[in-house]
Amino acid sequence: MKYVPKEPPKLGLIADADATMREFNRAMGVVYNDIDQNNVSNKAVSWQRIASPVNDHSVSTSVLGTVNPVGTGNLYLATQDSGYAQTLSGPAEQSTGSRERRSEGYFWEFASADSTTRDLILSVTLNTETELTVIGTGQLLRTGTTFTPTATIMFDVRLYSNGSSLGLSETVSSRVLQPDLPFYVSCRKSFQPGTHDIRIQVRDRSSALDDSQAALTGVSRLEKAAICLFGFCR
Amino acid sequence: MAGLKHLISPESSLSATEVAENFSAIGDRCNDLPDGAFEGAALTTRHLDRQSVGTTAAMGWSAGINRFKDTRSTSFEVVTIPASSYGDITNAVTPSQPLANFYGGEIALPVFAWAEISFYDFDAFSSTPWNVQTRDVTYYFKLQYKTDLMSAWEDIPNIDTERRAQAGSATSGGGPPNYTAPPEEATMVLFGVVSPGSASSISFKLVGYRTNVAGSTPKVVGSIRSLYVVR
Numbered sequence: 001m002k003y004v005p006k007e008p009p010k011l012g013l014i015a016d017a018d019a020t021m022r023e024f025n026r027a028m029g030v031v032y033n034d035i036d037q038n039n040v041s042n043k044a045v046s047w048q049r050i051a052s053p054v055n056d057h058s059v060s061t062s063v064l065g066t067v068n069p070v071g072t073g074n075l076y077l078a079t080q081d082s083g084y085a086q087t088l089s090g091p092a093e094q095s096t097g098s099r100e101r102r103s104e105g106y107f108w109e110f111a112s113a114d115s116t117t118r119d120l121i122l123s124v125t126l127n128t129e130t131e132l133t134v135i136g137t138g139q140l141l142r143t144g145t146t147f148t149p150t151a152t153i154m155f156d157v158r159l160y161s162n163g164s165s166l167g168l169s170e171t172v173s174s175r176v177l178q179p180d181l182p183f184y185v186s187c188r189k190s191f192q193p194g195t196h197d198i199r200i201q202v203r204d205r206s207s208a209l210d211d212s213q214a215a216l217t218g219v220s221r222l223e224k225a226a227i228c229l230f231g232f233c234r
Numbered sequence: 235m236a237g238l239k240h241l242i243s244p245e246s247s248l249s250a251t252e253v254a255e256n257f258s259a260i261g262d263r264c265n266d267l268p269d270g271a272f273e274g275a276a277l278t279t280r281h282l283d284r285q286s287v288g289t290t291a292a293m294g295w296s297a298g299i300n301r302f303k304d305t306r307s308t309s310f311e312v313v314t315i316p317a318s319s320y321g322d323i324t325n326a327v328t329p330s331q332p333l334a335n336f337y338g339g340e341i342a343l344p345v346f347a348w349a350e351i352s353f354y355d356f357d358a359f360s361s362t363p364w365n366v367q368t369r370d371v372t373y374y375f376k377l378q379y380k381t382d383l384m385s386a387w388e389d390i391p392n393i394d395t396e397r398r399a400q401a402g403s404a405t406s407g408g409g410p411p412n413y414t415a416p417p418e419e420a421t422m423v424l425f426g427v428v429s430p431g432s433a434s435s436i437s438f439k440l441v442g443y444r445t446n447v448a449g450s451t452p453k454v455v456g457s458i459r460s461l462y463v464v465r
Binding site for chain 1 (some may be wrong): 249251257260264265267342393425
């Protein structure tokens with residue numbers, strides 16, 4: 001918003017104290033709250049003399065990579081080991097006479113990075129509040145040839161950071177005997193300065209209710225999982 | 235940011251004109267901010283218009299805000315998917331993305347790529363749903379990339395972009411028009427990221443195949459895009 005003085009004192013007249021204070025407040029209000037693109041000089045923002053988003057990642061206005069790798073190479077990228085397939089917990093019978101009916105918030109599992117089952121984590125440290133796009137992707141599959149084909153196989157996937165969900169999840173489902181279910185979740189939001197440990201959570205919501213006991217012998221796996229991010233401070 | 239034109243000192247006085255000039259000085263600075271006046275995170279690139287970013291064309295990039303982020307994308311119509319082994323999906327190639335390098339000799343900036351596709355058995359959809367038996371075809375897709383320094387397309391390193399899925403159920407009992415599963419259209423998003431080194435351009439493409447199941451005509455439709463961020 002442009003600042004335009006509206007009540008400046010006039011030469012030869014006695015200044016109105018109230019008008020002067022209103023003018024100061026108006027000026028202060030624009031400077032504090034209303035700076036936008038209209039206040040920027042033409043051609044002011046240099047795009048050639050700028051810090052490299054990778055080499056000078058701590059002062060760059062973008063978060064794209066780092067010279068101190070946190071994931072793979074100089075990218076903000078964490079991936080599961082090649083060839084590793086993580087076995088997930090499948091539906092389980094809860095008690096005699098009833099099958100488990102899972103409710104929201106239960107049985108989330110973290111994606112593991114490798115056979116040691118350490119969590120797959122992408123850790124990023126921000127110097128300033130930054131709008132990040134975080135991406136989680138991977139491949140889910142369910143095996144078990146005795147699965148009753150009329151049952152729906154269903155997984156929820158979400159991104160998780162510093163103790164809480166990033167608020168977005170995807171559900172993938174299929175009625176195929178042994179389905180392969182790719183997933184892609186992404187989120188764009190402001191992250192506060194500091195370190196963020198980003199992980200992927202998965203839960204198998206396949207219901208055993210409309211299925212035979214054979215469903216419980218099926219095996220769910222997660223593979224090729226990856227977390228990547230990029231973002232912009234400004 | 236520069237201060238007032240006339241300092242306000244203890245026990246001094248300013249004329250009305252000087253006070254007015256101070257207000258004008260605030261206006262001049264406030265309305266003509268230089269790049270260095272912004273703290274990180276105070277202003278995002280979305281706040282900057284074409285004029286504030288500059289208009290000199292370079293590197294084949296369009297002017298204005300595209301200087302910071304450049305996208306190349308293309309969409310492709312319903313395309314037949316190769317059978318049994320990986321092959322090209324017709325027209326699923328991003329236009330060449332120029333890689334402006336303002337940081338000579340430094341580490342390359344990454345380029346991100348996405349493909350958003352849907353795929354299905356064309357035969358099952360060409361008839362009234364439930365009248366045609368759906369078939370359990372498995373579809374495979376992955377992203378590949380090629381820079382001006384490479385002679386052939388290669389899989390994206392560090393991240394396995396291959397994904398597979400089915401679009402339709404093996405369930406087919408009941409007979410027409412009462413098959414127990416309708417035809418399905420499955421969707422998939424593939425994601426990859428590459429640090430292209432000292433290359434000066436890059437393209438991505440989608441490749442795929444599907445299992446052979448008699449009586450099916452698997453097809454795919456979608457779009458593919460790349461994103462390069464300079465600042």
